[in-house]
Amino acid sequence: MFADAGVVALLKEKFVAVAVDEWYQHRQKDAEGDFYRKVVYQGPHNKPDQTTQGLYVFAPDGTLLGYTNHRSPERVKATLEKALEKFAATDAAAPEDSGKRDAAFARTPPEGGFVADVTSKVLGGYKAPKNAWQKAYQEALGRDHLWVTRDEAAALERGELASPLARRIARFHLVDNTRGEPPMWRAEDVRTLDVALRDGRLAGRVKLETSSGDRGFEGEIRGVVVAKDGAVTRFDLVARGEFWGEGRYTPNAPAGRFPLAVSIRLADAKDTARAVPPQGARDAMDYLRAR
């Protein structure tokens, strides 16, 4: 829907756009969460145990002006235009006090560390797509962010790869997130992780597999790490291997073993999306410790 020039132009000119992971906002016990629930509970999903995913339009006082969960540009455009008509008839109320943020749901990139962009792609193995949506899923890039702590960044500058960083990459980023939210790997799923950094070149092998064997990844990791003037200036990694299995929210994977690649690079400091926490950071302690 955001590939449609008309939708994008409308949003840029007539709306303030916000993107949220409802896992956080729906649960937060603070002004942010209260306001989110106030808005979305006016729509069709109004229970704490229901997903509230969708596209909403609201006035600054929290009045819901429109909702759809359809992704076709026509439906989205119609929802936006109808909401604009309703908005013209309402007053924009003054914002309320924001209050304190619920610390249990606050996620900020590690101070002194850095953020990297992570992308993944299924390289083959799918049957011919039956429709445009299926084709889009099959060709999609999975995206996420990797957080690197201050100590791990300092180790990289010294030419060393800290074990928690290697394990974090393996457990939380060598996943197939091209069709939706993937299950992460448990600590015990890491069967082999033999990765070393020498003279700025990172190389090794990894094998990840669930206890039942229904899901796994086995492959190779390579990378180039450059540090200059006390900062990591290049962090290019590629993992390529065979993946098998799927998760509850990543159905319709290719049958059997299929080729998957994951790529990592430093995030653009000017990119707003850089502040979006890694998917695995919902359990922030587990993500950062990465045992």
Added chain:
Amino acid sequence: MLALVAAMLVQLSDEEFARLHQDLAPPAGETWRSIPWKLAMLEARDAAAREKKPAFVWSMNGHPLGCV
């Protein structure tokens, strides 16, 4: 499929590394990136009040800008 899997067994060369790293880079100029997204409801609410506009929320389980 067999050829693809067989290719996985071959060591990742410098050329393959560079090609995959390039191929998996997010495309430049993606339209959705040109939208000035806010990342919090209250930030959007306050901006909407200032600019006298309605706010549009893209809510997903898994952050939309993380694009999982």
